[in-house]
Amino acid sequence: MAIHLNLLxxxxxxxxxxxxxxLKIGMMVLIVFGAILxxxxxxxxxxxxEIKAKLSAVQRQWVKVEPNVxxxxxxxxxxxxxxxxxxxxxxxxxDRFFWAPFLExxxxxxxxxxxxxxxxxxxxxxxxxxxxxxTLLIEGVAAGRxxxxxxxxxxxxxxxxxGQSYRDVKIEFKTLEDLDTLINVGGTNTAxxxxxxxxxxxxxxxxxPAATPPTDRGSKKR
Amino acid sequence: MKALGLNKxxxxxxxxxxxxxxxxxxxxxxxxxxxxxxxxxxMLATMEDVQNKLSSSKSEMAKAVTLENQAKAxxxxxxALKALNPEGAPxxxxxxxxxxxxxxxxxxxxxxxxxxxxxxxxPELADWMxxxxxxxxxxxxxxxxxxxxxxxxxxxxxxxITKLAIRAIPEQGQFQAVDIVATNFIPKx
Numbered sequence: 001m002a003i004h005l006n007l008l009x010x011x012x013x014x015x016x017x018x019x020x021x022x023l024k025i026g027m028m029v030l031i032v033f034g035a036i037l038x039x040x041x042x043x044x045x046x047x048x049x050e051i052k053a054k055l056s057a058v059q060r061q062w063v064k065v066e067p068n069v070x071x072x073x074x075x076x077x078x079x080x081x082x083x084x085x086x087x088x089x090x091x092x093x094x095d096r097f098f099w100a101p102f103l104e105x106x107x108x109x110x111x112x113x114x115x116x117x118x119x120x121x122x123x124x125x126x127x128x129x130x131x132x133x134x135t136l137l138i139e140g141v142a143a144g145r146x147x148x149x150x151x152x153x154x155x156x157x158x159x160x161x162x163g164q165s166y167r168d169v170k171i172e173f174k175t176l177e178d179l180d181t182l183i184n185v186g187g188t189n190t191a192x193x194x195x196x197x198x199x200x201x202x203x204x205x206x207x208x209p210a211a212t213p214p215t216d217r218g219s220k221k222r
Numbered sequence: 223m224k225a226l227g228l229n230k231x232x233x234x235x236x237x238x239x240x241x242x243x244x245x246x247x248x249x250x251x252x253x254x255x256x257x258x259x260x261x262x263x264x265m266l267a268t269m270e271d272v273q274n275k276l277s278s279s280k281s282e283m284a285k286a287v288t289l290e291n292q293a294k295a296x297x298x299x300x301x302a303l304k305a306l307n308p309e310g311a312p313x314x315x316x317x318x319x320x321x322x323x324x325x326x327x328x329x330x331x332x333x334x335x336x337x338x339x340x341x342x343x344x345p346e347l348a349d350w351m352x353x354x355x356x357x358x359x360x361x362x363x364x365x366x367x368x369x370x371x372x373x374x375x376x377x378x379x380x381x382x383i384t385k386l387a388i389r390a391i392p393e394q395g396q397f398q399a400v401d402i403v404a405t406n407f408i409p410k411x
Contacts, residue, residue, distance in 0.1 A: 022232045026239020030246060037250050044255065048262040055269045062272050069279040072286035079286075079293040084346040086296040089303055089407065093379045099386055100372030107364065115390075122385035122403070 097123055097134060097203040101165065106138070109157040113150050113185060116140040121199065134166075136199040137174065143183050147193035151176055155197055167202035174198045306380055307408050312336070312353050316406065320357055323377070327370035329362045337403070349410050354384075359400040361391065367400050380407040 121136025142150035317334040324332035337354040385403035
């Protein structure tokens with residue numbers, strides 16, 4: 001076996017030590033690591049710039065659209081308000097109680113031997129709550145051989161006439177009294193009665209009864 | 223460390239290198255990557271927000287167009303109702319208008335007085351006021367009053383008669399005195 005003599009072992013050891021210098025290796029590692037981190041940073045920075053460009057584009061688009069959108073929103077709110085207000089106003093208009101047809105019906109009920117001296121009343125309650133009612137006092141005098149009967153005829157006539165157009169018609173005598181004075185009707189002196197009627201009804205149209213279906217008896221008759 | 227064959231000096235250098243690495247990582251994340259990521263996340267959030275606004279804006283505008291078409295009848299009706307009342311204070315124009323109206327119905331001396339005005343409770347009518355008027359007709363016959371009231375109710379859709387009193391005039395049997403309490407809806411000026 002051949003013998004190897006290393007006459008330069010000190011120099012070789014120093015060279016190896018220089019190569020294994022941890023600071024040098026550490027610096028190299030740091031530089032490599034730093035380069036990786038820098039690369040990653042640049043990659044992120046590029047992505048961020050890309051996003052920034054997209055954001056700018058979107059924002060430019062929004063700036064163009066925004067006035068139109070704001071105007072559209074404002075107009076929508078305005079239209080919604082108009083629709084709601086119109087609906088409420090229409091409801092009020094539709095739910096109004098018309099006095100003229102009522103006065104016409106009252107005039108139809110007054111026979112020649114009765115006279116109305118006072119009609120006074122108004123609308124009470126609330127439409128939304130369904131409590132709206134028309135309440136009136138009708139005052140007058142009736143003449144005839146039986147003036148109380150004439151007043152009762154007027155009351156019944158009013159019930160019949162108003163019942164055709166309104167719901168829950170209630171007409172009652174508040175006062176019905178004979179008067180001492182006589183009145184000349186058609187050349188004859190007749191007695192008089194003074195009355196006050198309380199009239200109360202729901203101004204809604206009455207509910208019509210459902211039509212009854214034809215029965216078999218009708219067809220058998222034929 | 224001894225097992226790796228490192229001397230004291232080398233251990234010191236390794237420690238120094240490690241500290242350098244930690245410092246580098248700290249500086250990198252705190253002063254470079256962290257702010258960059260925060261900025262990017264903020265931009266992404268802003269972009270998402272703006273994109274949401276943009277997409278909702280399309281539906282908003284479409285909704286406005288649809289609503290505009292649907293509300294044509296309502297807007298026309300609303301404008302017509304508003305046009306029923308002239309400009310200016312109602313106390314200035316309503317009494318003369320009523321006087322003229324009844325004069326055209328062959329009823330003279332009709333006088334309208336303002337009782338009060340109250341705002342509506344309904345939020346839809348926040349821009350409207352309820353004006354209560356007392357209309358006195360000292361002398362008229364029943365049929366003329368009835369016809370006049372019918373015409374008034376038809377001509378003034380925003381007017382409602384809430385109280386009515388018709389009294390016979392003792393000395394003149396064919397004539398009656400009439401008191402009308404009417405409510406009129408008038409937009410706020």
